[in-house]
Amino acid sequence: MIVTKKLKKAFGDHMVLCGIDATIEKGEKVVVIGPSGSGKSTFLRCLNLLETPTDGEIWFEGVNITDKKSDINKIRCKMGMVFQQFNLFPHLSVLENITLAPIQLGLMTKQQAESKAHELLQRIGLTEKADSYPNQLSGGQKQRIAIIRALAMNPDVMLFDEPTSALDPEMVGEVLDLMAQLADEGMTMVVVTHEMRFAKKVATRILFMDEGMIVEENTPEAFFDHPTHPRLQEFLSKIL
Amino acid sequence: MFESLRDSFYNALIPDQRYLAYLDGLKITLLISFFAIILGIAIGILVAVVKVTAMNSKMKWLVAICNLYINIIRGTPLMVQLLIIYNLIFTSRNTNELLVGAVCFGINSGAYVAEIIRAGIESIDRGQMEAGRSLGLNYLQTMKLIILPQAVRNILPALGNEFIVLIKETSVAGVIAVTDLTKAAQYVGSRTWDILPPLVIAAACYLVLVMGLTKLLGVLERRLGKGDRH
Numbered sequence: 001m002i003v004t005k006k007l008k009k010a011f012g013d014h015m016v017l018c019g020i021d022a023t024i025e026k027g028e029k030v031v032v033i034g035p036s037g038s039g040k041s042t043f044l045r046c047l048n049l050l051e052t053p054t055d056g057e058i059w060f061e062g063v064n065i066t067d068k069k070s071d072i073n074k075i076r077c078k079m080g081m082v083f084q085q086f087n088l089f090p091h092l093s094v095l096e097n098i099t100l101a102p103i104q105l106g107l108m109t110k111q112q113a114e115s116k117a118h119e120l121l122q123r124i125g126l127t128e129k130a131d132s133y134p135n136q137l138s139g140g141q142k143q144r145i146a147i148i149r150a151l152a153m154n155p156d157v158m159l160f161d162e163p164t165s166a167l168d169p170e171m172v173g174e175v176l177d178l179m180a181q182l183a184d185e186g187m188t189m190v191v192v193t194h195e196m197r198f199a200k201k202v203a204t205r206i207l208f209m210d211e212g213m214i215v216e217e218n219t220p221e222a223f224f225d226h227p228t229h230p231r232l233q234e235f236l237s238k239i240l
Numbered sequence: 241m242f243e244s245l246r247d248s249f250y251n252a253l254i255p256d257q258r259y260l261a262y263l264d265g266l267k268i269t270l271l272i273s274f275f276a277i278i279l280g281i282a283i284g285i286l287v288a289v290v291k292v293t294a295m296n297s298k299m300k301w302l303v304a305i306c307n308l309y310i311n312i313i314r315g316t317p318l319m320v321q322l323l324i325i326y327n328l329i330f331t332s333r334n335t336n337e338l339l340v341g342a343v344c345f346g347i348n349s350g351a352y353v354a355e356i357i358r359a360g361i362e363s364i365d366r367g368q369m370e371a372g373r374s375l376g377l378n379y380l381q382t383m384k385l386i387i388l389p390q391a392v393r394n395i396l397p398a399l400g401n402e403f404i405v406l407i408k409e410t411s412v413a414g415v416i417a418v419t420d421l422t423k424a425a426q427y428v429g430s431r432t433w434d435i436l437p438p439l440v441i442a443a444a445c446y447l448v449l450v451m452g453l454t455k456l457l458g459v460l461e462r463r464l465g466k467g468d469r470h
Contacts, residue, residue, distance in 0.1 A: 043319070050370050050373065051375065073373075073376050073378050074376070076373065076374055076375070076376040077375075079374075081371075081374035082369065083367055083370070083374075085365075086366050087365075087367040087368060087370065087371035088371075089368065089371070089372075089386055089390075089391065090390065090391050091389050091464070091466075100375075100377075100385065101372075101375035101376055101377055104381060104385065105376055105377070111464035127340060130397075134383060135467065149375070150374075150375070153376065157290060226345075
């Protein structure tokens with residue numbers, strides 16, 4: 001579904017991604033882990049071109065999205081993204097946050113978008129928050145709203161950029177539970193996270209990145225139990 | 241003492257229906273202010289968005305043009321601008337002074353509004369633009385629906401200031417033969433040989449206008465701030 005070929009990204013002279021070749025198949029749940037500064041967030045942000053790659057190609061559903069001729073706005077409709085800082089729109093109510101893009105892009109009528117939003121809100125148990133504003137919500141609630149805001153577009157893949165890193169510890173669970181639910185339903189997911197238990201439980205494959213390269217990729221069992229690369233062994237010994 | 245004061249205000253207002261002169265002047269002042277504010281906002285948004293957008297692209301020359309406009313307008317006196325524009329256009333006989341005034345004040349205000357709005361746009365977290373774009377909205381849609389509404393809420397006090405200054409500055413419109421409130425007061429004064437009462441009356445009118453605008457801005461601020469604090 002997503003293929004990157006020799007993906008490179010530099011900020012000035014600093015090479016953040018040094019040629020990433022990765023393939024993400026439909027239905028896979030790929031977790032990307034690595035030390036800070038390893039380029040994992042940049043890699044994820046390149047996938048929907050929030051960062052423009054310096055070199056290399058990204059193919060999504062058979063289309064080269066790094067090609068200047070492809071319509072990135074159309075492609076982004078099919079790639080949901082969840083941010084570390086939630087990035088809900090503070091001037092809009094929860095309902096408006098969810099329905100804004102589907103309505104503005106003409107994908108749904110107002111009624112369709114609203115009934116879809118209510119359905120999603122019901123699913124996460126926040127129906128009564130539809131008319132609240134983001135600042136009235138807890139961090140966990142904000143992030144779950146952010147997730148269903150992305151889901152309201154009916155994306156084919158969901159990208160998660162450290163979705164629990166800005167949360168208070170007691171709220172991490174509710175967000176991870178929702179993500180695990182999505183995974184169970186067959187959503188294709190790419191998740192950058194530090195939550196090792198989540199990776200172990202949900203991932204179908206784990207990528208370990210260091211200094212702009214994927215140094216190891218494996219199934220969760222092999223990844224945690226038999227790490228081969230010395231950098232990964234060192235990383236795991238520090239965090240486990 | 242009190243009697244003579246009352247008489248001079250009576251003379252400034254009532255005989256020959258002089259109060260109508262103030263009302264006509266007030267109407268002109270309001271018209272010029274209103275259209276100048278609209279034009280100023282339009283120019284301000286355009287210039288601010290162009291500056292913010294072109295800053296990170298290959299079209300840096302657009303930023304240069306915007307900066308040139310802002311520098312010239314902010315660097316020269318409003319009255320001189322007014323006279324220059326008026327005399328540029330006055331070569332044709334039937335100029336609409338009111339229109340020239342509104343356009344001139346609008347162009348002037350636009351430069352200040354542009355910088356205020358730019359500050360507002362830059363005060364919004366980068367994540368807001370990214371979130372909008374990640375949902376498939378294009379740059380201008382995100383700007384219009386997500387960034388600008390939040391920016392305007394943040395800069396409303398500064399914008400209010402600018403509009404208050406603008407309303408009061410229209411009092412120099414008299415130099416291009418527009419009979420605005422100030423000019424009307426001067427005419428009445430030249431009739432009654434007593435300039436102070438008409439000027440005080442004009443000042444009171446401006447005060448009421450500005451207080452009304454302040455009130456309006458307060459209401460707007462509360463309505464835009466509904467996502468703010470609860």
